[in-house]
Amino acid sequence: MELALLYSGGKDSTLAALFLDSFYDVTLVTARFGLTDDWEHARDAAASLDYDFRAVDLDRSVAEAAVERMVADGYPRNGIQQVHERALERVADLGVTAVADGTRRDDRVPTVSRAQAQSLEDRHGVDYIAPLSGFGRRAVDRLVESNLDVRVGPSEQIPKADYEGELRELLAREHGVEAVVEVFPDHEQTYVEGLRDPDTSK
């Protein structure tokens, strides 16, 4: 069964891939706006993990609407949520049996409600799977520690291909760098550099 997993190169979506790949033929998929080359980090992480990879293009208007929402809100959550929903719609049209993402139980954004999941499934004829949605933050941290080599640091120093990099870029272009600082609080990002030696896992 073919499964397309929305992939950023970060620890959550990588862990999601590890959970799914015993059961599905997993392709890691990164959505991009063409504003930056951030998607290449996801491609490189996918290659180092030996997963199939593909990039899909989202319309620039999706990023523009998200940025306007972020500026109006003064925080990024709703804008990122909008982009995630559009990205799920996009991968649901790839002709796969199932689509998935790396959302965790304790995530505040993005979130996909049961009603949203069922709607996506019904409209596109796919299964939507959130393999980490039954795992809390501490369980994910333990699994990452056991299974992945991860680099951690401030958002702007960690190569990653979630929507944040491109949305920051567009925000800076349209509203100046001070808008980026205002909308995005400092927080840490992760980037997966590979798998741990399997002998030391579990």
Next chain:
Amino acid sequence: MELALLYSGGKDSTLAALFLDSFYDVTLVTARFGLTDDWEHARDAAASLDYDFRAVDLDRSVAEAAVERMVADGYPRNGIQQVHERALERVADLGVTAVADGTRRDDRVPTVSRAQAQSLEDRHGVDYIAPLSGFGRRAVDRLVESNLDVRVGPSEQIPKADYEGELRELLAREHGVEAVVEVFPDHEQTYVEGLRDPDTSK
């Protein structure tokens, strides 16, 4: 990392085990009241799947309270939910890193809310994991079809070790067989007989 998975011998908890066993040292755990020998079906399914197995005893008063609730309600949902919560509390005290169950996204019972999960985790110092909670019914059905040999039939003809068998027994003893028919609508159960040939899975 040691993980105790609440196990009935049915398809959901068996699929949960398959998802978890690449990452945890999984022990399948069946809670029992000592009213019937139903737990032996779970033990046998665990043996055929080559998992470690253990039975834990729940206090008879838990079953009695659940049965009274079912009779008062006229349906089994809340009574089964009560028992599931008590069973989770019980396995959370086994000294493991994580406890898990087979609840799915679309299940009506049992359900474990995010707040309940966090409370269980905080009070017992364990991770609570619901590996199928990000999977809808159709996705689970597809995975079961690909990975498990399952027997399906009416509840009373399928050997299984969820709480239902023992609660039916207690209900019949205390309120007569007509109470069982009244409280439990006819519905199908599943029992896992083994894994499918791995060459045909995916």
